[in-house]
Amino acid sequence: MSSKRIIIVGAGPAGLAAAGVLARLGASVTLIDKDPDMGGHLSKWHQLFPDRSSAQILLEQLVSEVPDEVSRIMGREVIGGNVRTNQVDLKLDEGTWITGDGLLLATGFDLFDAHRKEEYGYGIYDNVYTQAEVEQMFENGRIENRSGKIPQSIAFLHCVGSRDQKVGVSYCSKVCCVTGVKQAIEMREKLPDAIIYNFYMDLRMFGQGFEELYHDAQEKYNIRFIRGRISEAAENQQGKVIIKAEDTLTARPLKLTVDMLILLCGMQPSKHTANLADTFGFTTGPDGFLKPLGPSQNTFRTRHPHVMLAGACTGPATLTEAIQAGRSASLALYEQLFNIIN
Amino acid sequence: MTFDLFVLPFSIGLVYLLIVVVERFRHWYVMLPPAIKKELRHRILCRSTVNAIWEIIREGLLHKRLWQQNRLLGYMHMSFALGWFLLIVMGNLESRLYSQLHVNPPYYPIFLKFFVHDSHVLPFELTTIPGFFRFIMDFLLLFVLSGLVLALFKRSGSRWFGLHHTTKHNAVDRIALTSLWLIFPLRLLAESFTAGCFGGGGFLTNSLGRVLSAALPAEHLYYPFWWAYSFSLGVFFILLPYTRYMHIPAEIAYILLKHWGGPKITQTQSYYECGMQACSRCGVCLDYCQVACNGNSPSTAPAYFIRELRAGRAVKDITENCLLCGRCQDACPVGIGLVNLRLWARKQLTLQDRLLNCPAYPATAARTSVEVVWFAGCMTHLTPNTIKSVKQILQNSGIKYQWLDADGSICCGRPMLMTGREQEAMQLIESNRKAILDTGARILLTNCPICYKMFRDNYQLNIEIVHHADFILHLAKADKIKLPSLDQKLALHIPCELDRKSEAATALKTLVGRLKNNAQEIPMSELCCGGSLGSLGEYNSDTKQLCEAASKSITQDADVTTITACPLCKKTIDRHSKGPTKDIAEIVMETEK
């Protein structure tokens, strides 16, 4: 029975969850990831929303569920391939091919490249950061700006590279709002005297405990929420960032000098998505992410019965969703390959 | 016998035409402001007249600029214009051989072959004066007819004429066109039949006449053909003022106004109206206009836009969605000031009785003695990479400067001007002018080509105005800055607001040329990026089409960096092209680090 080989591309939360399930069911699994280590984006985060639990612990759990029998090909990128009836061939970046009977794509997302919004000065001014860099700061336990100073004023900017036609993205990345609120709270804990702002267009607090986190941020943590999108940034002599926004609720333009500007970058399809979609004959959605067969049913199926999708490769997702998707998709794939239902 | 009834259609047409044309010319003259009228009278006796006449011959008859466009097209237009002109001149001279009168009725030379047969002259005789004229008249007729053949051919094969688009005509135009095209074949047949019956005629008409009269009852046919000939002339003359053929007299008037009117003439109503009439609808501009070629609006091209204007229709869309890039103007063989013409049309559409409420600069700092005043421009603030690089360049060069718009500025006014709001733009100009002059600087440095053009053409600052491309080149020549040599793939987009022939544009090209040490050619585009503030078309969707086409013309690859020198171009191209886009200042400083 286990003579059938299932390939999972992407060892992020979705891929790991799927590998765990399939291995427990006794299938022969190969896990491929372009990074040397497992975990995908999860390995870059410090504490998770909404409950501030440790990303490290979750990652360890997910990894521990993947038994040693699962063969791992790390540091190899899947760049193409083709799908035949009952077989899948994948092309790796060094030119080798790998063949399996079933495929689960869990290639996740890439973080939006903040350089593309030149007006925010990322990579131009010293003290403009992305939220991913801030997670690293939390992880390292040191919050300081490029000149080694502890910031006294911090501004988060929501929707960078999301909901912005100017960079060709109209969708909402879903997790950055709550991430921004969570990070603001963490900042406050580390820097009790700092002034912390969140600049937003809309706050999208859809998940369990999210809105409560927002309440706390306002009430307990004294975060100042300003409804207006920052649209211009400059740098002063001291390396501080001068930002311009409109405080839309008072209808007045606003100028503010901060020690740190943090960009809440959105999610975009991972690098090879378009290419993979092309070679496998999948469609992509208007957002460029892989499009499963159905929006409510069959959310992990593709037009090939033995190829499944899971996690953020189908669009912005939380960990909860990515892990769930990984598990569901792996079960469906197992059923398909081993003719459990017909 | 020097009269026949058939000359009437021609004569009536001609008289009508003359009345209308004289009336139009008079109207244009009367409308001129007194100062320009004075100027005009003053210049009639100057070199201007010689220049004007030379231009009329060069462009009205020889069509030099059209020749430069395409030889077939040039020949076609020349054969019509020069051929017909010489037919008239020669015809007049020839008619004098047979008439004792000093002044002949105008129809006489036109229909000379009907009145005079002179069958003693041999068709190929060249040595006698009448023989010479016979020959030359037939030769000229052939010349015109060859152009006609080309014109017929152009309708189907415009590509051969270097045109990808050819103009489409309305009903009146088509009648006029048909009558025009009939004139010369009818003349040929009328003269040939006459020669067939009575002898005479030159090498062409005589030979053709013999052949025709052998096969057809020439003695019954020649008279109706003279009627038809006269009729087609008459119809053409009567329709002329209402069709594109009005360009024939109007072009002459336009050239005269241009040479006689002085610099202010370009702002007058007469100049616009006359320019509008001077368009021959040759169609050359169609291929230069990106909005017509790559956008969704073929009628934006001057050929059609002017047709609408002439018909008294101010069509909002096409008046407003032109980029004011000036490419058509550079190509127009008549030399019509097409950009100003469009602006003038915009002014008619723009309601301007309420004036801008221009804010003043906050109290400007006391006069500092700086060498350079730096005005980055509104949009440059959205490209901090450019700002940072220019700042570094200024600092490295050790020049004393003042950054006028560090905390924001008032717009230079050109965008306002381009929507047709002159008075409002004036307020912006005044406000900036004062702030700039208050610094006492000798040089005004700007990063925005829109500002550059505006400061140069509309501010009368009497200080040097430089765009940073030019500035960097000067520093490089003076060894105050070291230019990097790059090995990445580059492409160059010249901002149209930099003015293709200006110093800044030349400097930009030179500068980019110096960046590469291997002799690899850098693809260059002088197209508009599509984002021009000159256009009031839809910025986001219309621009996308234009920009994609423009950037495709220089690169298709994601690993090619497009260099430009305008914040607006940069933003626009960066959005719609595959590879990265960088300002020249950024490129120069990038590898400095």
Place this chain on the structure above:
Amino acid sequence: MKEFGFQKQKDRQTDLDQIDLSQIASVLQIVDSWKRCIGCGSCAAVCTAGQFSSFNPRRTQMLARQGCYSTLALEVAKCQLCGKCRLVCPRDVDTRKLMHELKQLQISLLP
């Protein structure tokens, strides 16, 4: 009401039941993208005219959108049509074209 020192002020309230949006309809037709505005304030943040004056393009156009024309003429006249705003709108509203059309409209609305 008067005795309490209150007065019912018509201007205070946007009365959507009473409002006449017909004038704005023509502008909406020309500047289709206007309908997409989400009021993020990016245009107002960068506005050139807004730096040295009380002009606010977001507010101005939103008032117009709700049929409040009373201050439109005064406000929209301040726009310099510089086009900076249209480089930042996340919803691809052609803000400059909109301001141009609103300028046209306010003039035609004048008595």
